[in-house]
Amino acid sequence: MxxxxxxxxxxxxxxxxxxxxxxxxxxxYRHEYTASLRTRGNRVISVEELKNGKPLVDDWRGQNIxxxxxxxxxxxWADNELSSxxxxxxxxxxxxxxxxxxxxxxxxxxxxVFWLHTSNCYPGKANGEGDNAPDPEDCAAVYFxxxxxxxxxxxxxxxxxxxxxxxxxxxxxxxxxxxxxPPLKDILKYQHECQRPLLxxxxxxxxxxxxxxxxxxxNKSISTSEKFAIGLAIKAxxxxxxxxxxxxxxxxxxxxxxxxRHTWLKEITEVLETLGGxxxxxxxxxxxxxxxxxxxKPTWKQIVTKTIGLHSSDTGSYKEGNPDIxxxxxxxxxxxxxxxx
DNA sequence: GGTCACCCTCTTAATTTGGC
DNA sequence: GCCAAATTAAGAGGGTGACC
Numbered sequence: 001m002x003x004x005x006x007x008x009x010x011x012x013x014x015x016x017x018x019x020x021x022x023x024x025x026x027x028x029y030r031h032e033y034t035a036s037l038r039t040r041g042n043r044v045i046s047v048e049e050l051k052n053g054k055p056l057v058d059d060w061r062g063q064n065i066x067x068x069x070x071x072x073x074x075x076x077w078a079d080n081e082l083s084s085x086x087x088x089x090x091x092x093x094x095x096x097x098x099x100x101x102x103x104x105x106x107x108x109x110x111x112x113v114f115w116l117h118t119s120n121c122y123p124g125k126a127n128g129e130g131d132n133a134p135d136p137e138d139c140a141a142v143y144f145x146x147x148x149x150x151x152x153x154x155x156x157x158x159x160x161x162x163x164x165x166x167x168x169x170x171x172x173x174x175x176x177x178x179x180x181x182p183p184l185k186d187i188l189k190y191q192h193e194c195q196r197p198l199l200x201x202x203x204x205x206x207x208x209x210x211x212x213x214x215x216x217x218x219n220k221s222i223s224t225s226e227k228f229a230i231g232l233a234i235k236a237x238x239x240x241x242x243x244x245x246x247x248x249x250x251x252x253x254x255x256x257x258x259x260x261r262h263t264w265l266k267e268i269t270e271v272l273e274t275l276g277g278x279x280x281x282x283x284x285x286x287x288x289x290x291x292x293x294x295x296x297k298p299t300w301k302q303i304v305t306k307t308i309g310l311h312s313s314d315t316g317s318y319k320e321g322n323p324d325i326x327x328x329x330x331x332x333x334x335x336x337x338x339x340x341x
Numbered sequence: 342g343g344t345c346a347c348c349c350t351c352t353t354a355a356t357t358t359g360g361c
Numbered sequence: 362g363c364c365a366a367a368t369t370a371a372g373a374g375g376g377t378g379a380c381c
Binding site: 306 | 374375376377378
Binding site for chain 2: 281301302305306309315331332
């Protein structure tokens with residue numbers, strides 16, 4: 001498991017994905033566009049404008065931060081332009097803190113952030129207030145992993161529950177819960193407790209990406225965990241995606257963000273690697289004692305031989321289905337099958 | 342030194358329950 | 362009916378004692 005930052009074909013792959021999204025002709029949500037909609041500034045967006053909208057996705061400019069929010073606004077949809085200048089969260093909250101002395105915060109934002117939505121099309125207006133929730137089966141979520149794999153962002157920012165659910169339902173967002181739809185407030189609370197960004201594991205399980213979960217800030221009071229999340233986002237934006245809070249602790253965490261469980265199997269494997277791929281029992285015992293990683297109860301040497309036996313098809317105690325890790329050189333002398341110098 | 346049987350603990354996933 | 366929390370069940374790993 002590594003933090004991946006290689007740049008191979010990045011631009012080419014991203015340009016191809018952006019082009020494919022923009023030319024998507026599935027026409028999701030078009031059945032929702034039955035009446036004109038009025039925006040805050042009393043602008044009226046006609047049904048025709050809504051129906052003429054095209055899937056909306058950011059331009060590729062070599063950005064390092066992947067920002068995923070719920071869906072384009074109706075005006076962004078009608079204008080086919082991301083609403084960086086109209087988004088109150090960005091303009092009123094983030095930009096003044098990230099770019100306090102800059103006259104062109106939008107340009108700075110666009111330079112470092114690639115903006116994607118859980119729905120590339122406007123999902124229509126709900127009967128009550130607000131827009132419809134994006135359909136979790138929407139094609140847009142299909143692009144998340146394609147974009148992540150191609151872009152290999154320094155940092156991912158997920159805004160809102162719909163952006164996080166794609167990763168919680170597949171258990172790829174590092175959380176203390178196994179629930180597939182944990183409430184956003186719980187995710188924010190856990191992120192605050194960890195005092196660092198969370199992690200997303202790539203689809204193939206080989207890469208980890210720092211991930212900041214945000215709640216779309218309202219004008220109401222902001223909780224401590226929301227403030228912490230916004231602070232993380234500000235830090236990431238100021239440093240082009242680098243928070244410096246995760247990579248230093250990577251060796252001690254697994255993909256769920258919890259301490260790795262150090263088993264006897266892992267200890268014995270590491271000891272044999274240290275001893276050159278094979279060793280006699282006494283040398284193995286001595287090395288385990290020297291390392292001091294394990295709790296050495298009175299019967300610990302029996303546990304070592306039992307564990308080796310359970311994972312070696314050369315013994316009668318090998319358990320079918322276990323990985324066949326060790327081989328017997330002679331009685332009391334063991335080797336690692338896949339050891340390579 | 343190695344094997345076996347038994348039991349305990351922990352993790353994970355599935356199911357049930359209760360509140361809204 | 363939906364969602365979240367609690368409960369239950371299954372499986373794997375770990376620990377121990379007895380025996381060869």
